[in-house]
Amino acid sequence: MADVELKDRVERGCLQTGVFSLVAAVEKIKKQREEEREEKTKRE
Secondary structure, eight states: OHHHHHHHHHHHHHHHHHHHHHHHHHHHHHHHHHHHHHHHHHHO
């Protein structure tokens, strides 16, 4: 019984971590693009 529960928790944990890392990656890309845009407007 405990094994099944542990396996379920691990799988859910991996899923959540995957989602969080995906969201973090998207946020990072958005931030980089914004910074690049700001630098371009500063140069002009």
